[in-house]
Amino acid sequence: MLSYGKFYDVNLINFIESFPDETSCKQRFKEIRDKEGVICRKCGNKNHYWLGTIWQYQCKTCKTRTTLRSGTVMQASKLPFKYWFLAIHLLTGTKKTFSALELQRQLGHKYYEPVWFMLQKLRKTMGVRDQDYKLDKVVELDEGFFESVDTEKDPDDKGVKLKRGRGSQRQTTVMVMASTIHSVSKPGKHKKPTKFRYVKMIVVDNLKAKTIEHEVDENIDSNSIVRTDNYSSYSNLKDHVWVHQAQVVTPKEAGKVLPWVHIMISNAKRTLLGVHHMISKKYFQDYVDEFCYKVNRRYFGESLFDRLLIACVSINYKNFVNVTR
Ligand SMILES: [Zn+2]
Structure with a gap:
């Protein structure tokens, strides 16, 4: 691990x-x-x-x-x-x-x-x-889907009753970016994994190319190397960063090819949904902001x-x- x-x-x-x-x-x-x-x-x-x-x-x-x-x-x-x-x-x-x-x-x-x-x-x-910081070096980028509710009120509120069944609870789409750095491996030794540095999570309405490119411009330094899967909305990222590496990734391999974003997504889910049960889509950004702030200042x-x-x-x-x- x-x-x-x-x-x-x-x-x-x-x-x-x-x-x-x-x-x-x-x-x-x-x-x-x-x-x-x-x-x-x-x-x-x-x-x-x-x-x-x-x-x-x-x-x-x-x-x-x-x-x-x-x-x-x-x-x-x-x-x-x-x-x-x-x-x-x-x-x-x-x-x-x-x-x-x-x-x-x-x-x-x-x-x-x-x-x-x-x-x-x-x-x-x-x-x-x-918001004052941009990610740099080698940045892994992927989307996470978090369970949330579509309500104006926060579900921590005692007055809110969640509807059961399909359509009442929604998923919030979050762009997750993890800045990493390569550990230097000695020749002939086993290749070391990348080291994690910082994370950003941005709630987005959709995963259209325009939305993703805008958030990449806002959150990732243009001199970075960005790694993604080969999802079509990423196809023009090469115009926004120094190098874009897109890889064909099967869902099984996603954790290996983009390890840090997947660790961050599962940790955020465990931390947030374990405590709050359900978070309103409207306020989701605030909750992931807290998660990222603490991870980024863990030392x-x-x-x-x-x-x-x-x-x-x-x-x-x-x-x-x-x-x-
Ligand atoms: Zn005065």
């Missing part, structure tokens, strides 16, 4: 000792905001006073006040900082993921919806972060918590078109 590296389980005791209460969470959040810089939404000025008694920044130029949450992923959320911190800890500190229902239970919070929105915003933050260890926290402060929350609360 090919292994793609170790996940670190972050120690819960350390987390509780670092963030025992609301004030310690706010303090840490403020430290990160101070470091990342606060920008006045009215005049764009970057210099602020800190009004300690009311926990707000005040612009030195126009006196506009900015709350600790304003302009961050937590804007408009009424949930305590400690809920956000615990959610970030659970999402980054474990290999598995968490359903909103389970988190709601763990937090003992009365309402499901705000907890669900909090997790979705964190997943979107992860997705936005990974970061405990620093992953801070990295996601920094992302929560520094990315533009207006990117979150689907999550309005």
Whole structure:
């Protein structure tokens, strides 16, 4: 079995000792905001006073006040900082993921919806972060089909009843790209398998050539070698990347010819569908974003918590078109 590296389980005791209460969470959040810089939404000025008694920044130029949450992923959320911190800890500190229902239970919070929105915003933050990178070197590309439901609401929601039978549950098509690198084998020795580097998963509406080429342009460096099967929609990829290697692949051989995409697809299915049972097609991208973000940062260890926290402060929350609360 090919292994793609170790996940670190972050120690819960350390987390509780670092963030025992609301004030310690706010303090840490403020430290990160101070470091990342606060920008006045009215005049764009970057210099602020800190009004300690009311926990707000005040612009030195126009006196506009900015709350600790304003302009961050937590804007408009009424949930305590400690809920956000615990959610970030659970999402980054474990290999598995968490359903909103389970988190709601763990937090003992009365309402499901705000907890669900909090997790979705964190997943979107992860997705936005990974958009900054393109895959390169040797990239395996294939499609995965994930079970999902065609509903506006998330099926973690207690109110949603899934229809049984044909047509009620759908498959979501995901383009899966895995960047790899060749291990150098000594002459005469057994040929070593490729090493896995990074993964991207993109939910697509169809597998037309135009759709695939667009996503390849967006997600793969044009100097890469791209490996696929000989599906007709891939026939013009040679115009989009340095080298396109298309191979005739029988379904039985797919795991051998494109090993890493298939490992990623089966791991994602196990991780996501094991926890969430059914995921709405509409939100599927967010769930695979979380999966990829964690796989791509599997060597970061405990620093992953801070990295996601920094992302929560520094990315533009207006990117979150689907999550309005
Ligand atoms: Zn200002």
